Amino acid sequence: MLVSPLRLLWIWTAIGMQSFGGGSATLYLIRRVAVERHGWITDEDFTRYWGICQIAPGINILGLVVLIGWRVAGAVGAALSLCGLLLPSAAITVALTSIYASVREAPLVRAAIAGVVPATVGLGLFLGFTMTRPLLNSARREGSASTLIAIVLLLASTIVAARAQTPVLAILYSAGAVSAIAQWQLAGRQKSEEGPRG
Amino acid sequence: MIHSLTLFWIMFRAALLSTTGTGNLPIVHQDLLSRGWATDRQFAESLAIGQISPGPTGLWVISLGYLVGGLRGAALTMVAIALPPLLVLVLVHGLYRRFGHHPATQGFVRGLGLAVIGIFVIVLTGIMNTAGWSMTNLMITGGAIALAATRRVPVIAVLILAAIVGIAIY
Numbered sequence: 001m002l003v004s005p006l007r008l009l010w011i012w013t014a015i016g017m018q019s020f021g022g023g024s025a026t027l028y029l030i031r032r033v034a035v036e037r038h039g040w041i042t043d044e045d046f047t048r049y050w051g052i053c054q055i056a057p058g059i060n061i062l063g064l065v066v067l068i069g070w071r072v073a074g075a076v077g078a079a080l081s082l083c084g085l086l087l088p089s090a091a092i093t094v095a096l097t098s099i100y101a102s103v104r105e106a107p108l109v110r111a112a113i114a115g116v117v118p119a120t121v122g123l124g125l126f127l128g129f130t131m132t133r134p135l136l137n138s139a140r141r142e143g144s145a146s147t148l149i150a151i152v153l154l155l156a157s158t159i160v161a162a163r164a165q166t167p168v169l170a171i172l173y174s175a176g177a178v179s180a181i182a183q184w185q186l187a188g189r190q191k192s193e194e195g196p197r198g
Numbered sequence: 199m200i201h202s203l204t205l206f207w208i209m210f211r212a213a214l215l216s217t218t219g220t221g222n223l224p225i226v227h228q229d230l231l232s233r234g235w236a237t238d239r240q241f242a243e244s245l246a247i248g249q250i251s252p253g254p255t256g257l258w259v260i261s262l263g264y265l266v267g268g269l270r271g272a273a274l275t276m277v278a279i280a281l282p283p284l285l286v287l288v289l290v291h292g293l294y295r296r297f298g299h300h301p302a303t304q305g306f307v308r309g310l311g312l313a314v315i316g317i318f319v320i321v322l323t324g325i326m327n328t329a330g331w332s333m334t335n336l337m338i339t340g341g342a343i344a345l346a347a348t349r350r351v352p353v354i355a356v357l358i359l360a361a362i363v364g365i366a367i368y
């Protein structure tokens with residue numbers, strides 16, 4: 001093992017506790033610690049792992065933590081790293097929620113929340129926008145057909161989701177399937193077009 | 199009455215069948231609202247708490263677990279979201295090498311991502327429905343978008359500002 005178990009646990013705890021402000025802040029910290037400070041993995045590994053985590057189930061950051069932990073010390077490393085990142089952050093989240101829940105019905109808090117809820121919607125919409133951009137950009141690089149499909153899928157899933165009775169899993173996986181087939185077909189066509197020239 | 203095993207299963211299934219920290223939101227939202235176990239207000243509250251607490255944004259769902267089922271709900275949710283990412287090990291040691299760069303895989307991930315965003319917008323609309331589409335609320339929403347778009351104002355500052363506005367108005 002490259003580090004002692006306790007130290008490994010502590011390193012991930014520190015990352016979890018320092019990373020306020022969501023995914024990109026956490027990702028930045030993980031890269032600095034795992035690649036630059038400790039040299040557990042190379043920069044290429046980091047990029048490749050992050051790519052794999054995009055298609056893995058659940059929170060991407062947790063997948064990345066598992067992969068890096070595994071590289072450091074196998075199954076034990078993965079478990080320690082996951083616990084280190086998750087437990088303290090989860091405890092703080094629970095503590096904040098319980099404090100909030102105890103004052104939730106106070107008039108002052110109700111008024112404050114009445115202001116916070118629309119702001120959360122605003123932040124959510126902006127988050128949606130930042131999540132859309134890389135997806136549309138990568139579609140645009142593939143050409144107008146991919147871009148059109150991406151836009152249609154985005155609009156179609158929004159419209160279908162507005163009908164409350166549609167199971168969301170059906171929407172998610174239909175969109176995934178349509179996009180998978182389209183991409184496959186388009187990639188095949190591109191290859192055959194490039195073929196004679198190259 | 200909240201059934202612990204069912205809550206665990208809802209949270210686990212949602213994390214297993216989605217990717218990213220908010221990808222599970224549409225599934226959890228539909229599953230919990232249809233049972234009457236959670237309200238739109240609780241979703242907005244847990245999203246806000248998830249934004250200000252440390253760690254990945256995906257931990258918002260632990261906050262929701264607490265609001266819905268207390269300490270036990272939060273603990274069950276934490277375990278439920280910790281398990282699916284372990285599957286990444288299976289991916290890295292086989293599947294990804296074979297299928298990771300296949301256009302269909304890339305396409306699937308993109309389609310899934312786009313649908314999550316589409317449903318997310320509808321969930322946000324639902325939260326806005328319960329809050330009310332008043333001029334004041336719309337201005338707070340617009341203000342939050344504007345502040346977030348500058349990328350200079352931390353999320354917690356936006357939320358505190360919104361809370362102050364709320365206290366001043368309501």
